[in-house]
Amino acid sequence: DIQMTQSPSSLSASVGDRVTITCRASQTISSYLNWYQQKSGKAPNLLIYAASSLQSGVPSRFSGSGSGTDFTLTISSLQPEDFATYYCQQGYSTPSTFGQGTNLEIK
Amino acid sequence: EVQLVESGGGLVQPGGSLRLSCAASGFTFSSSWMTWVRQAPGKGLEWVANIKQDGGEKYYVDSVKGRFTISRDNAKNSLYLQMNTLRAEDTAVYYCARDLRWFGELFGYWGQGTLVTVSS
Numbered sequence: 001d002i003q004m005t006q007s008p009s010s011l012s013a014s015v016g017d018r019v020t021i022t023c024r025a026s027q028t029i030s031s032y033l034n035w036y037q038q039k040s041g042k043a044p045n046l047l048i049y050a051a052s053s054l055q056s057g058v059p060s061r062f063s064g065s066g067s068g069t070d071f072t073l074t075i076s077s078l079q080p081e082d083f084a085t086y087y088c089q090q091g092y093s094t095p096s097t098f099g100q101g102t103n104l105e106i107k
Numbered sequence: 108e109v110q111l112v113e114s115g116g117g118l119v120q121p122g123g124s125l126r127l128s129c130a131a132s133g134f135t136f137s138s139s140w141m142t143w144v145r146q147a148p149g150k151g152l153e154w155v156a157n158i159k160q161d162g163g164e165k166y167y168v169d170s171v172k173g174r175f176t177i178s179r180d181n182a183k184n185s186l187y188l189q190m191n192t193l194r195a196e197d198t199a200v201y202y203c204a205r206d207l208r209w210f211g212e213l214f215g216y217w218g219q220g221t222l223v224t225v226s227s
Binding site for chain 2: 032045046100
């Protein structure tokens with residue numbers, strides 16, 4: 001199975017900050033990498049698919065990049081509603097696997 | 108509007124069984140791969156199983172192979188997860204998700220989840 005490793009596991013930031021979360025795959029996954037946001041007690045929500053494509057309805061302050069084994073999720077200017085947990089997920093091979101999550105907290 | 112509504116969760120003793128259901132609406136269910144994803148309390152997301160549109164292909168994470176069975180009824184727009192020989196480590200919120208398959212597996216729609224607690 002492909003292992004997905006996110007860093008950092010937790011992050012404190014302020015409204016207006018630029019934030020970057022990284023995700024590394026244990027083997028190459030081309031661009032089969034998706035990002036989700038999960039708020040407490042809610043289901044995950046798809047933000048970015050195919051490494052860099054913005055899901056419909058997702059604010060443009062979210063962006064993704066990378067290919068192969070290394071990927072990043074960037075939030076250009078944090079808003080209060082962005083404080084949540086973020087997960088990467090590889091859709092390259094079955095079983096699909098998720099990163100362990102990055103908890104983004106208010107500083 | 109796409110809707111996925113899970114049901115069937117609850118408290119069950121170790122070694123027991125439970126059947127989860129997911130009722131789908133707002134899209135052509137019979138054209139979609141479907142997936143179960145779980146989340147243990149305070150933990151991350153874990154892919155559990157998925158099933159092809161016609162039910163002809165099914166895949167499982169190793170930890171549930173031989174114990175869980177995924178199935179679907181396209182006439183009823185419903186997805187199921189039969190869980191047998193349950194263990195404490197199966198305790199989690201179970202989500203059903205629609206796999207959009209635009210570019211590999213990607214989960215564009217999720218249900219609200221149903222909690223399964225395995226405890227004596």
